Amino acid sequence: MHSKTIAQLAQGLKDKAFSSEELTRSYLDRIEKLDPQLNSFITVSAEHALAQAKEADKRLASGDPRGDANALTGIPLAQKDIFCTSGIKTTCGSKMLDNFIAPYDATVIDKFNNAGAVMLGKTNMDEFAMGSSNETSFYGAVKNPWDTDKVPGGSSGGSAAAVAARLIPGATGTDTGGSIRQPAALCGITGLKPTYGRVSRYGMIAFASSLDQAGTLTQTAEDSAIMLGAMSGFDLRDSTSVDKEVPDYTANLNDDIKGIKIGVPKEFFDEGLDAEVARTIEAAIDEYKKLGAEIVEISLPNSGLSVPAYYVVAPAECSSNLSRFDGVRFGHRCDDPKDLEDLYKRSRGEGFGAEVKRRIMVGAYALSAGYYDAYYLKAQKIRRLISDDFKQAFEKVDVIMGPTSPNVAFNVGEKSDDPISMYLSDIYTIAVNLAGLPGMSIPAGFANNMPVGLQIIGNYFDEARLLNVAHQFQLATDWHQQAPGGFK
Amino acid sequence: MSLEKSDVEKIAHLARLAIDEKDVPEYARNLSNILDLVEQMSAVDTDNVTPMAHPLDATQRLRKDEVTEINQREHFQKIAPSVEDGLYLVPKVIE
Numbered sequence: 001m002h003s004k005t006i007a008q009l010a011q012g013l014k015d016k017a018f019s020s021e022e023l024t025r026s027y028l029d030r031i032e033k034l035d036p037q038l039n040s041f042i043t044v045s046a047e048h049a050l051a052q053a054k055e056a057d058k059r060l061a062s063g064d065p066r067g068d069a070n071a072l073t074g075i076p077l078a079q080k081d082i083f084c085t086s087g088i089k090t091t092c093g094s095k096m097l098d099n100f101i102a103p104y105d106a107t108v109i110d111k112f113n114n115a116g117a118v119m120l121g122k123t124n125m126d127e128f129a130m131g132s133s134n135e136t137s138f139y140g141a142v143k144n145p146w147d148t149d150k151v152p153g154g155s156s157g158g159s160a161a162a163v164a165a166r167l168i169p170g171a172t173g174t175d176t177g178g179s180i181r182q183p184a185a186l187c188g189i190t191g192l193k194p195t196y197g198r199v200s201r202y203g204m205i206a207f208a209s210s211l212d213q214a215g216t217l218t219q220t221a222e223d224s225a226i227m228l229g230a231m232s233g234f235d236l237r238d239s240t241s242v243d244k245e246v247p248d249y250t251a252n253l254n255d256d257i258k259g260i261k262i263g264v265p266k267e268f269f270d271e272g273l274d275a276e277v278a279r280t281i282e283a284a285i286d287e288y289k290k291l292g293a294e295i296v297e298i299s300l301p302n303s304g305l306s307v308p309a310y311y312v313v314a315p316a317e318c319s320s321n322l323s324r325f326d327g328v329r330f331g332h333r334c335d336d337p338k339d340l341e342d343l344y345k346r347s348r349g350e351g352f353g354a355e356v357k358r359r360i361m362v363g364a365y366a367l368s369a370g371y372y373d374a375y376y377l378k379a380q381k382i383r384r385l386i387s388d389d390f391k392q393a394f395e396k397v398d399v400i401m402g403p404t405s406p407n408v409a410f411n412v413g414e415k416s417d418d419p420i421s422m423y424l425s426d427i428y429t430i431a432v433n434l435a436g437l438p439g440m441s442i443p444a445g446f447a448n449n450m451p452v453g454l455q456i457i458g459n460y461f462d463e464a465r466l467l468n469v470a471h472q473f474q475l476a477t478d479w480h481q482q483a484p485g486g487f488k
Numbered sequence: 489m490s491l492e493k494s495d496v497e498k499i500a501h502l503a504r505l506a507i508d509e510k511d512v513p514e515y516a517r518n519l520s521n522i523l524d525l526v527e528q529m530s531a532v533d534t535d536n537v538t539p540m541a542h543p544l545d546a547t548q549r550l551r552k553d554e555v556t557e558i559n560q561r562e563h564f565q566k567i568a569p570s571v572e573d574g575l576y577l578v579p580k581v582i583e
Contacts, residue, residue, distance in 0.1 A: 419522065
């Protein structure tokens with residue numbers, strides 16, 4: 001049962017092959033038995049899940065399940081622990097929020113609840129979504145199910161590892177610089193980061209507000225389409241939410257992609273790319289040729305500047321967003337503060353881990369008097385150049401493809417003492433966030449026995465086409481069906 | 489860019505972060521490396537480029553100046569570290 005996709009499980013529920021309660025118990029058992037090897041969950045909400053499953057079974061029996069297309073009613077899902085859940089702990093992977101029980105639900109949680117989905121728990125993540133390996137979590141590193149000596153990627157590493165190990169059929173993630181696509185690539189699953197503004201950020205703990213976007217981690221593009229449809233849409237409570245109709249993302253999955261133009265940026269095949277990964281990506285692009293796509297070499301001349309620009313914009317916005325954690329209204333508070341400044345400094349000093357502190361300090365420095373123009377404003381200008389490169393490319397091509405990550409999953413501990421080398425693992429994903437475009441990563445094969453992700457980048461609000469292009473590849477290949485040995 | 493120990497202490501103060509004395513050299517080294525990485529931007533001519541604050545160049549939405557939220561003070565203060573009579577308690581600020 002656990003190898004089934006969301007679409008297959010929905011059919012099973014409809015056919016009464018099993019109930020949502022049976023399904024939920026079966027996944028809860030798997031999590032209990034197998035997750036100690038991976039540490040992909042921070043909280044397992046078994047009681048809550050069983051209550052939701054019983055409710056879903058009632059709705060399924062009455063033939064009147066709530067929610068669009070009803071494809072998620074009774075389906076077990078996991079939520080990244082960055083989404084506020086009323087009554088269930090939300091930690092954001094931080095000691096700062098170890099005692100935090102949100103007084104409300106994030107819009108994304110609301111929407112899945114309304115669709116009748118069953119939340120099995122909250123997944124592990126890099127602290128405040130800052131990291132590319134899931135090693136910065138206060139709750140310990142997550143392990144990659146393909147090789148537990150290796151990282152799953154980050155920051156949505158718990159969601160990616162849980163879906164790859166078939167502990168859950170689908171999970172949410174968030175992506176500020178690659179935090180859905182990179183772990184999806186490293187764990188051999190399908191990850192989707194939608195257009196900035198497509199999914200509400202309300203109740204999603206903020207890291208860098210002009211870049212953060214919620215998305216999906218699933219086995220297949222079809223399942224991404226189902227989840228995206230349920231979680232998207234305009235929200236008055238998010239000031240940057242875009243008021244645009246949500247299409248049925250499953251409607252065009254089967255469209256023929258003959259004649260589609262795929263742009264391949266030469267900058268994504270530079271000396272930093274592992275040779276085995278390059279070969280795997282080239283083979284995947286050849287597969288698209290067989291499907292009738294036209295391959296066009298393109299250039300994104302400023303993409304090399306995306307990491308430097310990102311490490312100004314993201315820390316600057318993070319230093320501002322994380323100023324709310326002050327030990328006064330919620331979250332960690334130090335013992336016996338001697339004055340207000342001591343309260344702020346020690347609560348924050350004790351509550352945040354090293355990577356979060358580094359980024360807050362970089363941001364505070366970049367925004368401090370006399371440096372704003374040289375850092376933040378400069379980065380915003382570079383951001384424009386990067387975005388314009390994509391605009392020009394999309395005049396010539398329908399989608400852009402390349403590697404998601406320059407390497408396969410690295411060893412736990414390999415990069416944790418070297419922030420710069422860690423940052424460079426997002427070198428191909430960051431530009432997409434700076435431009436606000438939608439991007440996916442789909443399983444494309446293996447290099448050195450570890451999964452490789454093919455990145456597909458689309459134009460603004462062109463998620464339906466991305467999903468169509470990804471689905472067609474998944475009809476022709478079976479990389480997405482491969483599961484790690486110990487977790488089959 | 490090479491940050492001194494005193495620079496790190498100043499930034500940590502600006503960010504209201506207590507950091508251990510023994511960790512300061514490592515923060516100085518890491519922050520300097522990050523600023524070196526960022527420094528690559530200065531080689532690019534951006535004189536006539538408009539800064540991009542929002543990916544879709546959207547402007548801030550406005551709404552009517554009406555009360556739309558209900559008072560949930562008790563509910564929100566349930567998770568606060570220290571409250572009394574509906575107020576958040578902090579160390580004495582004014583003598």
